[in-house]
Amino acid sequence: MNHPIDELRQHRLDKLERIRARGDEPYKYSFQRSCTVAEARLALEQAESAAGEGQEITPIPATLAGRLVALRKQGKSSFGNIRDERAAIQLFLNQNVLGEETYEALKDLDIGDFVGATGHVKRTRTGEITLFVERYEILSKSMKALPEKYHGLTDVETRYRQRYLDMVANPEVLDRFRARIAMINAMREFLVARGYLEVETPMLHPIPGGATARPFITHHNTYDRDLYLRIAPELYLKRLIVGGFEKVFEINRNFRNEGVDTRHNPEFTMLELYEAYQDYNGLMVATEELFCAAIEGVLGTLEFDYQEDRIVATRPWKRLGLFEAIREYAGIDLERTRDRDAAAALANGAGVHVDASMGYGKIVDAVMSEKVKPQLVQPTFLYDYPIEISPLAKKKRGNPDLTERFQVFIGRLELCNAFSELNDPIDQRERFEAQVALREKGDDEAQYLDEDYIAALEIGMPPTAGLGIGIDRLAMLLTDSASIREVIIFPQLRSIE
């Protein structure tokens, strides 16, 4: 068989042989760089500005390492480019300098190999910052052809399945994930500075709680029992508030056995925080501050573009009652109508599809999702949600049909969910029982009754407000990404058999 892959592979194997035959090792154990490529470039630029316009400067000695990303041979001299994590630099390789034998050995280098090189950094006469190489060595041999240099790798499936290749071929992908990391760091620093404790709670739950979603089920052999990958950390974080911590947060993965689309990945990262003696009013302020810290931490400004829209996130953000928003954007009033069928009729009239299984709360939620959310470009709080779809939130003062709950929307993305936490154990039990009743009627997303959580509330939980932020979606917003898969480094794809 003469497959091209075999041929290319054979060429590389031959090169490995030749390298080893020279007594060299194509997979080195370490390499001592004098600095990074970016540092070398900066050193030259600083020397230049110190010397002044048009002055001769002394070339800067440097030993650099990186992946060889281009090699232009021109007879007895050659140009290459290496790239390390942060920057790329041109190499100049000349037979007179390297010696005939070493220069000849360039034949055994391929684009994709890691190379270490020692020489002096200066500009070529075309002005390109270049390492004039005096010694080089191969550090690691690549056995595969890299994607084409000009177009890069654009095939979305390959980009997601082989993210490492995406990162090699498209360096801006590194920037996107750096932005995500910077965002998380900014939020963590903000919270730690305000005295929140970062905690870790279980990923394996005996009862999946804290959200309405289908769980992944797994099995623990020693205890011979099924466990669930957590759909939310909420109930454990609130147990910590019961235990005596007053400000806690966790940034970690949740798993939900639901559909996959541009805004949903089966595993996703959530920041949840809880603060004792706080309610949703105070939390709205803190939420605004936290979001702004994240946005400025990444972008350095509160004004930015997301897809087609210009977002201006300067505070204060718009606040709208949920029903007010529905009146404004859907043109119907669902607040006065607590009757399920009347609400369904109004929703239908507004062009929102309602099916028979949906109760009042879900109808309100559907109208919000279809008619309100698509209008919420600028940062907006929606607050006061129906009790039916908020089983862990405290009833609104003066209106037991509503809960003290809010969500934040930016760029049509739903980014967080927060409420005054329900800490009345008797009310909580009734809410759980309502969920169990829904489950018995066939709603497999209804929540489970968690007796131990009730027991914790019976010990006593102070007044508390809590918040959950979809980290991946916020990363989408701050990196102008249309799909959640662009900000999840290894997104979930169907496996190929």
Add this chain to the structure above:
RNA sequence: GGACGGGUAGCUCAGUCGGUAGAGCAUCGGACUUUUAAUCCGGUGGCCGCGGGUUCGAGUCCCGCCCCGUUCACCA
């Protein structure tokens, strides 16, 4: 799960009416001592996503399936 779009060389893509499977880059050989998508000459490289069908003949038409994207449904 439905609708729409896509899957051809390692990568990026053409492929007309059903008639010998193409280009650029990469790769291999040659030329070249300041190039940077280097250039010039020559060569190698294909399960056309998979499986059926129609046909003298299928990358192309038909049917089924797989995978990806967008979208709708569900969810955050």
